[in-house]
Amino acid sequence: MADTAVDELETFRAExxxxxxxxxxxxxxTPMKDDEIVWGGKREKFKNPESKVWLERMAEKGxxxxxWPKKYGGGGLSPAEARxxxxxxxxxxxxxxxxxFGLWMFGPALLEFGNEEQKMRFIPDIIHGRTRWCxxxxxxxxxxxxxxxxxxxxxxxxxxxxxxxxVWTSYADKADWIFCLVRTDTSVKHEGISFILFDMExxxxxxxxxxxxxxxxxxxxxxxxxxxxxxxxxxxxxxGGWQIAKRLLQFERSxxxxxxxxxxxGSGIMGPEDYAKQHIGTDSDGRLLDGDLRGRITDHKMxxxxxxxxxxxxxxxxxxxxxxSHTASILKYGAAKMNQDxxxxxxxxxxxxxxxxxxxxxxxxxxxxxxxxxxxxGNSIEGGTSEINLNVISKRxxxxxxxx
Amino acid sequence: MTFLLTxxxxxxxxxxxxxxxxxxxxxxxxxxxxSGANGKDPATRQKLAELGFFGVIVPxxxxxxHFGLVGLGQILEAQGRTLAATxxxxxxxxxxxxxxxxxxxxxxxxxxxxxxxxDVTFALALDESAHFNPxxxxxxxxxxxxxxxxxxxxxxxxxxxxxxxxIVVARTFGEAGDRHGLSLFLVPADAKGVSIQELKTADSHxxxxxxxxxxxxxxxxxxxxxxxxxxxxxxxxxxxxxxxxAEMLGSAQAAxxxxxxxxxxxxxxxxxxxxxxSLQHRAAKMFTELEMTRSCVxxxxxxxxxxxxxxxELASLAKAKASELVHLVSNECVQMHGGIGMTDVADxxxxxxxxxxxxxxxxxxxxxxxxxxxxxxx
Numbered sequence: 001m002a003d004t005a006v007d008e009l010e011t012f013r014a015e016x017x018x019x020x021x022x023x024x025x026x027x028x029x030t031p032m033k034d035d036e037i038v039w040g041g042k043r044e045k046f047k048n049p050e051s052k053v054w055l056e057r058m059a060e061k062g063x064x065x066x067x068w069p070k071k072y073g074g075g076g077l078s079p080a081e082a083r084x085x086x087x088x089x090x091x092x093x094x095x096x097x098x099x100x101f102g103l104w105m106f107g108p109a110l111l112e113f114g115n116e117e118q119k120m121r122f123i124p125d126i127i128h129g130r131t132r133w134c135x136x137x138x139x140x141x142x143x144x145x146x147x148x149x150x151x152x153x154x155x156x157x158x159x160x161x162x163x164x165x166x167v168w169t170s171y172a173d174k175a176d177w178i179f180c181l182v183r184t185d186t187s188v189k190h191e192g193i194s195f196i197l198f199d200m201e202x203x204x205x206x207x208x209x210x211x212x213x214x215x216x217x218x219x220x221x222x223x224x225x226x227x228x229x230x231x232x233x234x235x236x237x238x239x240g241g242w243q244i245a246k247r248l249l250q251f252e253r254s255x256x257x258x259x260x261x262x263x264x265x266g267s268g269i270m271g272p273e274d275y276a277k278q279h280i281g282t283d284s285d286g287r288l289l290d291g292d293l294r295g296r297i298t299d300h301k302m303x304x305x306x307x308x309x310x311x312x313x314x315x316x317x318x319x320x321x322x323x324x325s326h327t328a329s330i331l332k333y334g335a336a337k338m339n340q341d342x343x344x345x346x347x348x349x350x351x352x353x354x355x356x357x358x359x360x361x362x363x364x365x366x367x368x369x370x371x372x373x374x375x376x377x378g379n380s381i382e383g384g385t386s387e388i389n390l391n392v393i394s395k396r397x398x399x400x401x402x403x404x
Numbered sequence: 405m406t407f408l409l410t411x412x413x414x415x416x417x418x419x420x421x422x423x424x425x426x427x428x429x430x431x432x433x434x435x436x437x438x439s440g441a442n443g444k445d446p447a448t449r450q451k452l453a454e455l456g457f458f459g460v461i462v463p464x465x466x467x468x469x470h471f472g473l474v475g476l477g478q479i480l481e482a483q484g485r486t487l488a489a490t491x492x493x494x495x496x497x498x499x500x501x502x503x504x505x506x507x508x509x510x511x512x513x514x515x516x517x518x519x520x521x522x523d524v525t526f527a528l529a530l531d532e533s534a535h536f537n538p539x540x541x542x543x544x545x546x547x548x549x550x551x552x553x554x555x556x557x558x559x560x561x562x563x564x565x566x567x568x569x570x571i572v573v574a575r576t577f578g579e580a581g582d583r584h585g586l587s588l589f590l591v592p593a594d595a596k597g598v599s600i601q602e603l604k605t606a607d608s609h610x611x612x613x614x615x616x617x618x619x620x621x622x623x624x625x626x627x628x629x630x631x632x633x634x635x636x637x638x639x640x641x642x643x644x645x646x647x648x649x650a651e652m653l654g655s656a657q658a659a660x661x662x663x664x665x666x667x668x669x670x671x672x673x674x675x676x677x678x679x680x681x682s683l684q685h686r687a688a689k690m691f692t693e694l695e696m697t698r699s700c701v702x703x704x705x706x707x708x709x710x711x712x713x714x715x716x717e718l719a720s721l722a723k724a725k726a727s728e729l730v731h732l733v734s735n736e737c738v739q740m741h742g743g744i745g746m747t748d749v750a751d752x753x754x755x756x757x758x759x760x761x762x763x764x765x766x767x768x769x770x771x772x773x774x775x776x777x778x779x780x781x782x
Binding site: 313 | 664678698
């Protein structure tokens with residue numbers, strides 16, 4: 001890197017540091033609490049008032065989306081500057097001001113495939129956390145075989161009419177808008193899919209939360225009955241939605257593998273080795289008394305370390321312009337395995353302490369582990385099952401052929 | 405830490421890959437085996453010297469430009485791809501590192517240029533049982549008037565059957581198992597009292613059991629401080645484990661590529677066997693492990709060059725992951741080749757045999773898992 005570039009970056013660092021010092025409220029420098037995560041949107045309550053101030057200030061600078069273009073309200077930062085921002089935020093342990101499917105998945109896809117008017121209309125509201133988006137992909141009959149989706153979208157001249165059902169729609173009951181895959185041609189499969197956007201308050205939309213094995217309801221069944229959608233809300237070409245859908249899945253898989261699953265931080269949950277030391281004990285050399293469990297914990301920790309090194313390596317390669325093809329599938333597969341193994345080991349190390357459900361008599365953190373362990377079972381199902389990811393790796397990366 | 409190669413390292417990698425492919429293909433190892441050479445290959449040693457591969461981590465002058473362990477790692481990976489038997493790990497890595505980390509200025513001035521020129525080869529004589537256990541040394545070095553007298557027995561010394569010089573780990577104090585009391589000695593392989601039993605090994609690289617009977621060495625043979633040899637030995641072994649992991653990565657990659665090619669050419673039931681999902685998923689899992697191990701090896705190599713404090717942890721990570729990887733891939737290579745994989749004429753068996761030797765060197769996967777756990781406080 002040229003010296004001037006280094007100087008400029010250091011100037012940027014100094015400016016960023018002092019801006020963060022001045023603008024990041026004190027409570028936003030403490031570990032995130034689960035109930036203080038800001039997802040934005042019309043129904044956001046901002047349980048901690050400082051989280052609202054923090055979001056507004058960061059959004060004003062475009063730093064909720066540091067690398068998005070300035071013309072849509074993004075930060076317009078280079079990758080190097082965005083890294084500096086990230087480093088400076090970690091330095092003061094600043095919370096992420098906004099959690100958002102708009103930022104992680106929909107926005108990047110819209111920037112790539114949307115027209116100018118759509119970008120101007122939707123991107124700024126994502127950056128400011130004014131609109132909360134949900135994802136209308138899976139259907140009861142279209143899970144792993146996503147392209148088999150049947151939600152109908154008919155051209156009624158001056159509008160589209162949508163009828164059908166989605167499932168596993170994350171937070172559909174809390175979202176303002178949906179990006180949705182619909183069928184605009186029933187005679188073909190992949191080439192008959194379109195990508196459309198609409199308001200969840202449109203007449204005919206109903207979202208029903210699904211109770212999961214973890215006792216939580218982060219997903220909904222979502223029903224569409226004669227939902228009218230203006231024609232300018234279809235992204236890309238009619239019947240050209242599958243390309244957008246796939247690209248968006250890459251963003252989804254990357255965001256899952258980069259952030260890990262459920263990694264909102266500050267949960268107070270320790271590593272499996274810590275619980276094992278506490279509940280099983282160690283010998284005079286400090287080794288866990290259960291040698292078999294110790295070995296399996298180490299297997300997992302090594303896998304996790306290798307995984308994070310791989311994320312770093314691929315980021316460096318991407319930055320240097322080296323080809324990193326289809327790594328999202330590898331990382332998604334690895335992230336699911338890693339998180340599931342971790343939670344199985346946590347539950348095992350906790351013993352009966354890890355079997356609490358609610359009420360008194362159990363450590364609150366342990367009860368959280370129990371719920372997260374159950375939730376983690378979905379990691380190898382959502383966003384493309386592990387089996388589908390292995391298909392993607394073997395076909396697209398390794399070039400293995402289908403049956404003839 | 406960086407995962408990217410410099411332009412010079414990139415060129416070195418290309419040279420090493422081309423050299424392994426053109427001059428040291430698997431057929432070369434076969435020829436050495438069939439002629440009974442048992443890993444002894446003076447012609448290759450000469451070519452490696454001409455390429456400058458022996459001096460990759462040795463600066464031409466103090467502080468001079470060099471490729472670092474990252475550079476040497478590229479060469480070891482390249483030779484791993486074709487299972488080449490070369491003195492590089494023992495000499496260019498272990499020998500050079502031991503002299504660099506423990507040698508006096510005089511020893512460095514004497515040995516480093518010879519190593520870099522390929523004029524001398526080394527072998528580390530450490531293990532005394534069938535399992536890696538570096539403190540479990542009973543071989544004694546007893547002080548005499550002019551130096552030390554060494555007595556003991558070393559087992560399965562890689563390159564021990566053809567190296568010029570031996571780096572002998574011996575005990576000058578305490579008992580087997582003690583960290584304090586180890587010392588390192590440079591002993592010419594042809595010194596009086598050194599008896600070398602050449603071993604024919606499954607991987608065709610060969611090795612040696614070496615017995616030391618009243619072997620006399622001078623004060624100048626001691627590398628590092630007497631009794632404190634572990635201070636030199638441990639970082640050398642970390643580097644050896646990392647270098648071995650780089651070689652294993654190359655072997656695993658080659659065995660995987662060979663398997664993939666077979667999946668894409670062999671037909672059964674009128675279909676390419678690579679179109680069967682059970683094989684596709686196993687191939688995809690191997691590929692994932694391969695990519696993750698590559699990251700570990702790269703991180704460990706670069707941590708050494710950057711003088712990071714977590715080299716031991718990364719060495720254990722890299723060696724354990726590479727051991728598991730090469731074990732898995734070499735087994736799958738035989739299995740997915742079916743009957744042909746069981747024949748001597750095909751290469752999968754060679755990769756599997758070499759894999760087991762690689763896995764055993766400088767700590768097995770379970771040895772490194774145990775250390776990784778200790779380093780992480782459980």
